[in-house]
Amino acid sequence: MRWDGNRESDNVEDRRDEAGASPGFSLGGGSIGLGTIAIGLVAWLVFGANPLQVISALTGGGHQQVQTRPQQPRVHSAEEEREARLVRVVLADTEDVWGQIFQQRGASYQQPKLVLFSNSTPTACGQGESAMGPFYCPADRKVYIDLAFYRTLNQQLGAPGEFAEAYVIAHEVGHHVQNLLGISAKVDALRRQSSERKANALSVRLELQADCFAGVWGNHADKARHILEGGDLESALNAASKIGDDTLQRSAGRAVVPDSFTHGSSAQRVRWFKRGFDSGDIAQCDTFAANPL
Template sequence: MRWEGNRESDNVEDRRGEGGGGGGFGFGGGTIGIGTVVLALLGSWIFGVNPLTMLGLLSGGGPAPQVQQAPAHPPPHSDKQARFVSTVLADTEDVWGQLFKQGGGQYVRPKLVLFSGRTPTACGTGQAAMGPFYCPGDSKVYIDLSFYRVMEQRFHAAGEFAQAYVIAHEVGHHVQHLTGVSGKVEQARRSASEREGNALSVRLELQADCYAGVWAFHANQARSILEQGDIESALNAASAIGDDTLQRQSQGEVVPDSFTHGTSAQRVRWFKRGIESGDAMQCDTFNARAL
């Protein structure tokens, strides 16, 4: 992936080395994540649902607890991996800023928070074992960069573009927050059965995958970021974190009614739809008859 020399975002907070927040989750704002079953694969804890699903089950949607956080500071320029995610974030800012403008709207840029271990958020205490996630309560994407080692070692999903896909997927959740989609899904889940709620979460996640593809299409058109093998690495990452694949690896069987992110084939299909069309209107998973 060609990224060095491109603009880096100044919307990055580096909390690494500051120590984590306290306690367990005090859900209030809700989190939306890409890798919430990492725990099952690592053998630490087992999450059968993603943070958004847990939020719907455990919280009444009240205000999140206030957290105290040291003043944010940018990552050091010598940190190449931090520069990489800063550049990817900048690229998403440019793409979605232009797309929102074309649609007559204004894109509000999210913050990206780098942390180690755990950190306080408006959605409760974020933990590295959750994988990267988006918190609509503070409009921030959170990532412990050690997740990229997990991707390579546990998921066998290597490559910079696969890593960029992770950031673009979480930014896709931010787009859903700005357009009101995630709020409507959360509201609908409150009166839905667990099975129906899981099905809504799947459609939310697949739309974020499609949005990641839309970003890649426009970023490549504008800045020629793609190199040979990049698309394949992103598709491999999308396939590796499908619910069916993860369940088969962690528990030896597949339980479709418990899916919250979609199958490997579905995640690949919707990412490809976004990257092949570049059209966010093609990402309407909620009205799609077949996923």
């Protein structure tokens, strides 16, 4: 992926040298402990939607904030700094792409913030944890990522590649776009009135649309700046496949239960990312009208 030397976003908060007060997040005075990044990622993708989105019901209300305290700055490896620069460049690129798309629609794109953190950090949706994987908090309009996730993606999930890493950011920014367009709020209202099975199905459509929006970003970014090299698209499609609900359930030694899916099957995630990438048109990303997915 050609990205080195491109513009880096200023909308990045680096909290990697801050320490969370405790692992886990507060919920009604109790604490839910989360395991390793890999185990937490499987739980996040297999057993339910983004924990912060579920717990806060996309409102960010009612959860205690855990204060952070400064600590001695740690030394960041060269690899981690490369990943941090990549994240800043990709975020800048999403700003350019979505700014142009919104302008063409007669609207103004409100850029999200992106927070780099280690282990845990407070958010407007509750205490964020590395084990949750990257996530978007609609209450503060921020994307959160612990860069250690990229090691999980590469080494444990078998999805290496810089464009695969970029896809992760573009997907979370896709949730921000959904928030701006009012889609997230509508889905949340429907989820509140639905059975668990239907609520899961709505979550799948929301996640697949974010995949499609990530593909739209890739289309526009490559046309404008020729960022893709040989094998890049394949690496993103591989990442989408590796984090499909069915693949993760099999990897966890569980039976595949479609009614429990919250993010979509591997085939669905690949199909919707590719649909967005091939078309470059957000009108092609209406997963809520699609039948079948």
